[in-house]
Amino acid sequence: LGAVKNVTVSFNLGKWFASIQTEREVETPVHPSTGIVGIDMGIARFATLSDGSHFAPLNSFKRQEKALVKAQRAMSRKQKFSNNWKKAKANVQKIHARIGNARRDYLHKATTTISKNHAMVCIEDLQVRNMSKSASGTTETPGKNVKAKSGLNKAILDQGWYEFRRQLDYKLAWNGGQLIAVPPRNTSRTCPCCGHIAKENRLSQARFECVECGFEENADLVGAINVLRAGHARLACAETSPAGWGVGPRTHRSDSCDYRLSAVGILVL
Ligand SMILES: [Zn+2]
Incomplete structure (x- = not known):
């Protein structure tokens, strides 16, 4: 559909691909849902949603x-x-x-499902690129904990967190939804029941138990609930501030924009 802007032919791992980019005017879409959801990204579970659902780790x-x-x-x-x-x-x-292929397929399925079911998606503003930087450091400042860190780096890269977020962002925009990035501060150690913040609340990687009120829940779900709350706070802040940061017209850096959407189709020849 639309005017062809360019066609790219590429060869990758024994297969030829033709990618056709087109441009056309579209109405700003209205998202069918009005729901808002928070997402906690993890290793044991790839993504946990504040509504209690979760996506299994990819580990391909x-x-x-x-x-x-x-x-x-x-x-x-x-x-x-x-x-x-x-x-x-x-x-x-x-x-x-x-x-x-397995990784791409998994990420696309997950981001399509989430962006269709929820109009607003809150996600931690993790600096994935920094987190996955070389753990070994430089000769002047050698990295600490190199083995553990490189294990984590590998898992993060393996699961494509950065790609997940990139896809969510443009798919939400295509559906008339919005991605809200929130600062990751204390999202894993705040009690959603009484608000008590302590690192002792997080008993293990999997379990959360508040030392103040005794509230118990899966730690990833607690993280997702706190991300959702931080998203709500950010929206409330944007509504009262004249600058309106976080909502309003989006400015896109990459492959999607508000009124003109580019459709990229991949054909296997
Ligand atoms: Zn509590």
């Missing part, structure tokens, strides 16, 4: 990691540029493609 890389290591080892044993080496190399590429 972990599952495929062994197969990849095995294939890479087999390739290294072959004589370079021989026919057997080429076959082994194609196998390595096939596993890489499988990992990428």
